[in-house]
Structure formats: structure tokens, C-alpha cells
Amino acid sequence: MAGNGLRAAGGVVKKTAKRAASGGFSGIEFHKSKGQHILKNPLVVQSIVDKAGIKSTDVVLEIGPGTGNLTMKLLERAKKVIAVEYDHRMVLELQRRVQGTPHAAHLQVIQGDVLKVQLPYFDLCVANIPYQISSPLTFKLLAHKPVFRAAIIMFQHEFAMRLVAKAADPMYCRLAVNTQLLARVNHLLKVGKNNFRPPPKVDSSVVRIEPRHPPPPVNFLEWDGLVRLCFGRKNKTLGAIFRQSNTLQLLERNFKLYQALSTPAMPDTTQDTLSAAVNRMATDEPENDTESVADMDMDSQAVQGHTSKKNSKYSEEFKARILAVLQDSDYSEKRSAKLCQDDFLQLLSVFNAAGIHFA
Numbered sequence: 001m002a003g004n005g006l007r008a009a010g011g012v013v014k015k016t017a018k019r020a021a022s023g024g025f026s027g028i029e030f031h032k033s034k035g036q037h038i039l040k041n042p043l044v045v046q047s048i049v050d051k052a053g054i055k056s057t058d059v060v061l062e063i064g065p066g067t068g069n070l071t072m073k074l075l076e077r078a079k080k081v082i083a084v085e086y087d088h089r090m091v092l093e094l095q096r097r098v099q100g101t102p103h104a105a106h107l108q109v110i111q112g113d114v115l116k117v118q119l120p121y122f123d124l125c126v127a128n129i130p131y132q133i134s135s136p137l138t139f140k141l142l143a144h145k146p147v148f149r150a151a152i153i154m155f156q157h158e159f160a161m162r163l164v165a166k167a168a169d170p171m172y173c174r175l176a177v178n179t180q181l182l183a184r185v186n187h188l189l190k191v192g193k194n195n196f197r198p199p200p201k202v203d204s205s206v207v208r209i210e211p212r213h214p215p216p217p218v219n220f221l222e223w224d225g226l227v228r229l230c231f232g233r234k235n236k237t238l239g240a241i242f243r244q245s246n247t248l249q250l251l252e253r254n255f256k257l258y259q260a261l262s263t264p265a266m267p268d269t270t271q272d273t274l275s276a277a278v279n280r281m282a283t284d285e286p287e288n289d290t291e292s293v294a295d296m297d298m299d300s301q302a303v304q305g306h307t308s309k310k311n312s313k314y315s316e317e318f319k320a321r322i323l324a325v326l327q328d329s330d331y332s333e334k335r336s337a338k339l340c341q342d343d344f345l346q347l348l349s350v351f352n353a354a355g356i357h358f359a
Helices: 017-022 042-052 069-075 089-096 102-106 131-142 157-165 174-182 220-233 245-261 270-286 318-326 341-353
Strands: 006-007 011-014 057-063 080-085 107-111 122-126 150-155 185-192 204-211
Touching: 011 017, 011 341, 017 089, 042 069, 042 122, 042 150, 042 185, 042 204, 057 069, 069 080, 069 089, 069 102, 069 220, 080 089, 089 107, 102 107, 131 150, 131 157, 131 174, 157 174, 157 185, 157 204, 174 185, 174 220, 220 341, 245 318, 270 318, 318 341
Parallel strands: 057 080, 057 122, 080 107, 122 150
Antiparallel strands: 006 011, 150 204, 185 204
């Protein structure tokens, strides 16, 4: 055996294990740290394109096109494809693949961080994204205007299951409640890790997200405040959650502020409020998709941490008001983990009607 290769007839064959392990393709090494897992199975690519329901008049946004396996199939059906790619090496490879073909005139490549660039108009989003940006990207898309028809996105399987989870499902969490307030979400197909190069450590799933248009008439910052509080301890009863001293102090402070303003609070459904709320939803969701389900729920201190136990003071009259709202609406003994969208909307409504606010 030679020092840097294997002895073979006619000379020394250099080792190529390192490049193979990194998933090299056309001289490109893929970086797992950047979430570069290229979908290599043409049958899965075709299935995603088929399920996307692309029209010949559609402008399709693709995020993280990589070497263009999915891009080329999208170009066969769409009027135009806008590909956002962070890695300049992938940009060059993508441009090389379409050079000299009829597809070249229908592809626009934007090099940059998709979380920072201003996205142009598009009808559909079809993408195999880096897993580490799953949550912030989902909410950035949901805040995008004008509203697009649907997003068909490849997520890590566990993250996808959290997105589509319903009340009483063990995976049910703030991510599911917030996403499903703003969109209809459906699981399309599961994709094994061996369909990628290099293969990730976990399986993936394709999810379809259809934004609700118009969005529900709710103050999104109030909604986020309530849901954040409820899912701080999702398996406790609401009566127990709202008896906590820090919670009562925070809510009483809001109560007195609204009373001082002497102006009835109206649902604020403006785009600015929606954008502010989804930014909070995105940044507060765990971005490490390998966390256990028990770790997915945000600690209630995220909402209640403005005060210390030493200074936690509230009036008994206000506590009685809070508990009366829960008892009169029959929510005192219910748990967040089993409440559906309509329950949270009703809960927010009865609290607001009693002058209690969460933002």
C-alpha cells in the first residue's frame, strides 16, 4: 500500500473516499453544515412536481435549488422559476445546466440568504430547504404579500409532523397552532434519507401549505401572546396556568393599561401587525429539529419572565376576574394540548371581552 493511495496494476490509485463521503457532484463538495442535501431520486423529484399542481402561467419560487435537479423539472411546467441560492458554487452550476437551452430565458437566480432577501411575486413555492431555517422560513412565507397559492416544501420529518399535528396529538405544539391559524397544512409524502446526497441523519417529509386568504380577523399579537402562555405548560389545566403569580401580574398590568387608554381594543389585522406577530412566532420556535417533543414547548418564562417572584404582586379582585372568565367559558379544567383552533379563538374572545389582553 502506498502512502496516499492503494497499490494497483499499473500504478497507484489515489483514495477518493473523502470526496465520496462529502457527496461530491460535478466537482462540488456539499456542506452538511449548510444543510446541503441534494435530492437525487428522480422519481421523488417527479412526485413533488406532480403534487405541486403547477400551471403553465405560474411563477414558481424555489429555495435552495442546489445543482438544479428539481429546478429543471419545474422549468418544464412553469412560466418562470425564481431560484434563491446562498452558495455561489451552486449558482454557477445551475446557470451551467440551463446555458444554451430554452429554459435559460425562464430562470431567474437570486444569490443571497432567503431569510434576508426581499422575495418577489410568485404563485407557488416548491423547495427542498436547509432544515435549520425551517421555522423562520415558514413564517416568512406566511407573512409574504401578495398571498401565494401554495408552498410545497421538504422539511425534516419530525418538523413536518409538528406542522400538521392536531389537538391531542403528542406532536401538537405552538408551531402547529400558529401555522394552522394562517394556513391549511397537509402532509404529502415521506422521503427516506437515502434519497439524498449526502444522506441526512433523518428522514424528510413534503408538506403543502396553503395560506388562508383573507387571514382570520384576529389581533395576531394578542393571539401569539395567548398561545405562547398556554403552551408554556401545555399539559397543565388552564386554571393552573392562569393562577401563576407572574402571569396574573403581567395580565393585570395590561388590564390597567387598557383601562387607562379608555379605548376599546379592536382586532388589528393589518399587515404590519401580522408581520410583527409572525416574526415572534418564527424566532421563538426551536430551530433545532432534532429536539424531543417534550423540549418543543417554549418555557412560560418567555412570557412571564418580565418580573421576579419577589415583586410578583396582583390583586385578588383581578385573580377572581381571570378565574371567572375561565369557569364561565368552561375552560378552567381544559388543557392546551387538547384545544383546537376554534377553542383558542373563543378563549381569546372571552378574555378580550372581559378587558384582559395579551399584548
